[in-house]
Amino acid sequence: MKTTPNTHKPRLNALIIDHDDSFTQNLKSWLEQKFAVQVVNAESFKENQVSADLVVLSAGPKSPQDYSQSLNWLKKNPQHPTLGICMGMQLMTLAEGGTVTPYSPVLHGKTSILEFVISDFPQFPVARYHSLECQVTPIFLTKAKSQDDNITMWVEHQTKPWLGWQFHPESFLTDDQGFLISYLETWLESKK
Amino acid sequence: MSPLICFYKDQWIWSEKYKRIEKPIGVDSFEFLKDIEKDYFKKIKIIQADFDAFEKSKTEKIKYYQSPGLQVYVIEEYKAFTPDAINTNYDFPVFELLTTKNKFKDQVKNLIDDINQGRFYQVNLTAAFKSKIKSEQTSLELFKNYFTSFKPTYPALLPGSSFDILSFSPELFLKKQNDVLMSRPIKGTSATGFEALIKNPKEAAELSMIVDLIRNDLNSVATTPAVVTAHRKKLELPYTTHTYSEVQVTTGETLPLILKQTMPGGSISGCPKIESLKAIAEHENYQRQFYTGTIGWWEQNDFELNIAIRSFVRSEDSLFYFAGCGIVSESDPEAEWNELLNKASKLKLNHTK
Numbered sequence: 001m002k003t004t005p006n007t008h009k010p011r012l013n014a015l016i017i018d019h020d021d022s023f024t025q026n027l028k029s030w031l032e033q034k035f036a037v038q039v040v041n042a043e044s045f046k047e048n049q050v051s052a053d054l055v056v057l058s059a060g061p062k063s064p065q066d067y068s069q070s071l072n073w074l075k076k077n078p079q080h081p082t083l084g085i086c087m088g089m090q091l092m093t094l095a096e097g098g099t100v101t102p103y104s105p106v107l108h109g110k111t112s113i114l115e116f117v118i119s120d121f122p123q124f125p126v127a128r129y130h131s132l133e134c135q136v137t138p139i140f141l142t143k144a145k146s147q148d149d150n151i152t153m154w155v156e157h158q159t160k161p162w163l164g165w166q167f168h169p170e171s172f173l174t175d176d177q178g179f180l181i182s183y184l185e186t187w188l189e190s191k192k
Numbered sequence: 193m194s195p196l197i198c199f200y201k202d203q204w205i206w207s208e209k210y211k212r213i214e215k216p217i218g219v220d221s222f223e224f225l226k227d228i229e230k231d232y233f234k235k236i237k238i239i240q241a242d243f244d245a246f247e248k249s250k251t252e253k254i255k256y257y258q259s260p261g262l263q264v265y266v267i268e269e270y271k272a273f274t275p276d277a278i279n280t281n282y283d284f285p286v287f288e289l290l291t292t293k294n295k296f297k298d299q300v301k302n303l304i305d306d307i308n309q310g311r312f313y314q315v316n317l318t319a320a321f322k323s324k325i326k327s328e329q330t331s332l333e334l335f336k337n338y339f340t341s342f343k344p345t346y347p348a349l350l351p352g353s354s355f356d357i358l359s360f361s362p363e364l365f366l367k368k369q370n371d372v373l374m375s376r377p378i379k380g381t382s383a384t385g386f387e388a389l390i391k392n393p394k395e396a397a398e399l400s401m402i403v404d405l406i407r408n409d410l411n412s413v414a415t416t417p418a419v420v421t422a423h424r425k426k427l428e429l430p431y432t433t434h435t436y437s438e439v440q441v442t443t444g445e446t447l448p449l450i451l452k453q454t455m456p457g458g459s460i461s462g463c464p465k466i467e468s469l470k471a472i473a474e475h476e477n478y479q480r481q482f483y484t485g486t487i488g489w490w491e492q493n494d495f496e497l498n499i500a501i502r503s504f505v506r507s508e509d510s511l512f513y514f515a516g517c518g519i520v521s522e523s524d525p526e527a528e529w530n531e532l533l534n535k536a537s538k539l540k541l542n543h544t545k
Contacts, residue, residue, distance in 0.1 A: 022464035023404055025411035029418065061312050061467040106521045108313035109397035109404070129401070131310040131521070171404050172420045 011036045012188065015052035017045055019060025019067050019087055023129075023170055027058060027085065030170040033181050042070050047077070054081050054188055057088030059168065063132060064090040064100055071095060074162075081161040081191050083184065086130055089155065089164030093134040096157070103151070106131035111173045112146035114153055119143060122179065126153070127171030134166065161191035194351035195332060196265055197273050198238045199496070200489045204347065206273035207265075210238075212352070214260035221245045221262050225448035228264050237490045238265040239497070240350055240357065243480040246455045247469070254478040256320065257355040257507035261481075265350070278340040284540045285323035285334075285511055290478075292545045296532065297525035299475050306471060307521045314401050315462035315471050317528075318516030320478055321536060325511045331356035334504070334511070341538040343430050346498035348487045355507040357482050361498035362429055363436075365457045365486050366450065368495050371442045373410060373450065377402045377459040378427060378499075379518055380435035383534045386426045389435055394522040399424060399435055401520075405458035405465065406439045412453045414441035431537045446493050451486075457499050460484035460516070481505070483514040502535070513539055 014035035018024045019042050031037045035054065042060075055077075057070055064071065064087055074082065074095040084092045090100045111125040118141065133151050136142065144154035155164040169180045196207045215224045221241065228237065242261045296319060303315050325334075335349040335358045342360035350357040364376040379399035382389035389395050407418035422438035443450070461484075462468025482505055488497030504513050515535035517528045533544070 020464060020466050022458075022466070023408050025408040026404060026418070029411045029414070032417075061310065061464045063310055102308070102310075104308070106308055106310075108307070108521060109399075109401035110393070127400075127404075129313055131308055168404075172407060173400055173404075 012054065013038070013052040014054040014056055015040060015050060016056045016058055017042050017070055017073070018058045019070065021058045021060040023168065024058050026170040027056065030181065031056065034185050042067050045069060045073070047073060050077070050080065054083060057082060057084045057091055059086035059088065059129060064094050067091065078160045081188055082163070084162065084164040086166060086168060089166050090132055090134055092155070092157070092162050092164045093136050096137050096139055098134060098136045098140075100132050100134055103131060103133040109173070112148050112153075112167075114144045114167065115147040116144045117142060123147070124176045124179065125174065126167035126169070126176070127173035128167055130166060134164075140164070163187055194356075195349070196238065196351060197335065197347065197349040198487070198489060199346050199348065199498075200236065200270075201496075204273040204275075205267075205270040207267050207270040209267075209269040211266040211268065213264045213266065215262035217260075222448050222452045224262060225451065229446060229448060232266050233492060235491070236267040236270070238267065238348070238350065238488070239263070239490055240482060240485065240487045240500075241451060241455065242482055242485040243456045243460070245485060246452050253476070255481065256478065256510070256512050257481070257505055259355070259481040263350075263352070275339045276336050279337060282337045284337065285325050285329070286540045286542055287321040287323040287513060287536070288542050289536075289544050290320045290322055293529055296529055300519055300523060300525040300528050303471060303475065303519045304521060304523055307519070312467045312471065313463045314398060314518050314520045315468045316460045316484070316516050316518050317472070317475060318480065318484065318514055319532060321513040321515070321539060321541070323511045325506065325509055327509065331358060331506050334358060334506070338504070338538070341430065342502055344502065346488065348498070350487065355505055357487070357500070357503065357505050359487050359498065359500050359503040361487070361501050361503060362427060362434070363459065363499040363501060365488075365497045365499045366454065366495070367497070368443075368447070368450070368493065370494070371415075371444065372440060373413070373443045374421070374438060374440040375406045375410060376436050376438045377406050377457070378434045378436045379459055380424070381517070381531050381534065382433050383530070386428070386433050389433055390424065394520060395435065396424065397522070398518050398520050399437055401463050402458045402518075403437045403439060405463045409454040409458060410439055410441040413443045413445045413450050415444055416442045432534050447490055447495050455486065456484060457486070459518070460499055460501065462518075480514070484516070
């Protein structure tokens with residue numbers, strides 16, 4: 001059993017909606033640095049279950065069109081703070097009328113340097129597992145792209161508390177020295 | 193009793209006094225192992241679990257022998273086993289590959305299409321080899337003669353009632369000592385040596401994906417997050433060169449739950465795992481049974497289990513061998529075919545079609 005750290009501030013809660021991914025336990029472990037984490041499968045997910053401070057839409061096989069329940073949840077709950085990872089970001093893109101198209105060559109288990117376009121953040125390698133890419137509508141700010149092939153890697157919605165990452169923060173290939181989890185915490189704080 | 197041989201701690205053991213317990217039909221694998229754990233806690237046990245031992249729905253495909261899915265040998269007495277010097281005159285059986293080059297390459301192409309459409313990142317595709325065998329050719333003598341060819345780290349000879357398993361595995365699936373649980377997945381293969389392997393980005397990605405998958409599976413039973421303790425290390429075998437990595441967690445769980453959470457192993461299924469298992473069922477026309485399952489020892493709460501690859505099963509008058517490859521987006525069907533043959537290169541093989 002995990003022990004809860006003895007801090008005065010109560011831990012924030014995160015709920016992962018899992019799209020049959022095989023990295024969900026890594027994502028859970030990664031989030032547990034800052035959050036108390038629950039996991040629910042997208043198939044058995046009921047909307048009234050959400051009391052978490054943060055919803056995390058996981059990566060997963062196939063394409064975002066295969067997970068209509070998660071897409072509908074985004075549309076019906078636009079003000080719930082949500083982090084979309086890989087397919088999660090693709091679901092956010094579709095929910096706002098953007099497009100998700102096949103990307104070639106596919107990148108699975110590869111890294112790219114994250115290059116920030118509008119913030120002065122450090123450069124670091126991130127893991128990529130995707131065969132689709134997002135063309136977001138201008139309601140999203142694109143914050144970072146991949147240095148080598150210029151693909152949208154990091155988006156933030158301008159009016160809704162949505163953060164999208166095309167890369168995998170939980171992979172052992174991502175070497176961010178703790179930057180991403182701290183950023184997530186600060187971002188969530190700013191959306192309260 | 194027919195001799196049983198298995199790796200155990202720092203040695204290989206030979207036993208002729210043991211009790212073999214098969215999982216009865218209809219009994220859940222987890223419950224079966226919980227009972228074994230309770231009834232034989234302090235005994236040295238050798239266990240063998242099939243690839244699909246923890247799957248709830250089974251696909252009905254060709255079965256090369258009748259398997260209980262899970263069996264346990266409770267060891268009463270053992271001595272050390274030392275392999276014999278190689279017998280150069282041994283009459284090794286001649287194998288046929290039970291697929292054709294065109295069929296295998298077509299399967300690889302189909303799987304690459306699936307990968308490019310985002311269905312999964314990697315899938316392990318395998319094929320079977322078959323040989324007729326003379327009844328006077330014992331499993332023990334076959335085991336001893338293949339032993340030197342394969343130079344296995346995790347060997348086992350498991351005699352059954354209607355079949356014998358001969359494993360020459362180089363791969364550690366799981367090892368638990370006290371609270372530390374580790375896995376050493378192998379991915380990346382080169383018949384031309386380590387330099388070619390380590391520089392190849394396709395081989396690097398193939399292993400990295402599986403490392404993330406193993407981290408995930410170990411994290412599901414962990415009290416501390418998974419750590420990658422080695423990455424892309426060299427494993428030199430007499431017939432090929434591989435790369436492997438090592439992942440560790442600490443855990444308070446015991447073997448039955450750990451196997452339930454982690455089987456089948458990531459390196460021989462694919463990633464994401466559930467979708468890969470569906471693809472394996474769609475493409476392979478036979479049931480893997482023991483092949484790519486796991487074999488190893490279990491004593492109190494410690495255990496060490498291989499991935500049952502580079503392995504044979506003998507049933508009546510036939511001997512089967514199996515080999516496979518990890519398919520990723522950058523796979524070349526011709527190269528995967530060559531890799532399949534490379535992993536069977538210690539067999540006498542009839543010309544392939």
